Amino acid sequence: MAASKRAHSHLSRSPQYGHTQTHFSIAFPHSTHIANSSSSASFFFFKVTLGSHNKSYKDLIDFSHKVTNNKPRVLLTRRLHDFALKELQKKYSIFVHQGKIPMPKKILREKIKETNALVCFPYDIIDRKTIESAPNLKIISTYSVGFDHIDIKAAKKHGIKIGYTPEVLTNATADLTIALLLDLLRRVTEGDRLIRAGNWKVIFGAYDYVGVDLEGKTLGIFGMGRIGQTVAKRAHSFGVKIIYHNRKKLSRTLEKKIRAKYVSFDDLIRKSDVLSVHVPYTKDTHKIIDRTVLQKMKKSSFLINTARGKIINERDLAKALRTRLISGAALDVFENEPIGKHHELTKMQNVVLVPHIGSSTAETRRKMAEITMQNLILGLDGKKMIYSV
């Protein structure tokens, strides 16, 4: 455990550990890992020396080369935590994509042909065509709570089981939402940018850098699932009133517990001082927050999105922020990720931007890796996954 932790942190800090690099080494206390580029620049394999015994893991890592065993073949579109990788290596022939992220579609569709189980991430588009190129695929285990990147209908039609990672990331995502909420209203990162740019010239003016009180405001929650409910519970400590809109109204008992009032979508957007988005991304929520919706929001209101970028029409939002149709926005997710420094939202001071970090705490990401791995193992063993779609 300690060894894997140390190896992981070394990897994380290594300047060599880039998305496109094909040569690197990992320092383990009792072993030496040497990674080489394979015949394709996108693939790699390890050679591991454990104590005095030399054991090549080449065939366990990369089944694009000769596979000398009949173990199920597992494709990972990106490296997972070392403890999970090691566990998977014990049971399966594993292949870890080490090239461009996301794994290019052409390479994915080629590699998936011989794959029995796939580990993917929320940016990997597992569409119908990809599924149809995978005659041997039995399991898709995604390292995410969202599964909008997978064509669920196509997967089910082909008898493929899908595992995902809800619950373990609820608190982390709710915490980030609260962080963004406070940041927006109190202009925290805006102040940070101001100081770093050398623009804090005069001390403590009556009208300087004033924000907005949270107490007494109405927080509107769009999507009252696990994360929405946890945001509601946390937000109560700031003395807010909570309204929500959801596909299904919650039970009276649950509404009472989280002290939230169900309203229509129209009322939600008109009455919220802060509107926080927590719905899944589906064809019904695709760009649901557009110009028409933004025009109905209060001019003093703020918008927060920690769900999926495509729920908001980003161009309409940018215009609404520029023209002060709403006061500000905080976004963890975007229509196309990653956004670059030239994106128009980066030019606005009334916007807080973070790089899709809703679930990104060490503890949560580790739990996600554990569940992703367990879902895959259980699925391949023909057992019930911990969380399945």
Ligand code: DGY
């Ligand atoms: C997920 O798991 O779907 C989230 O986007 C992670 O933050």
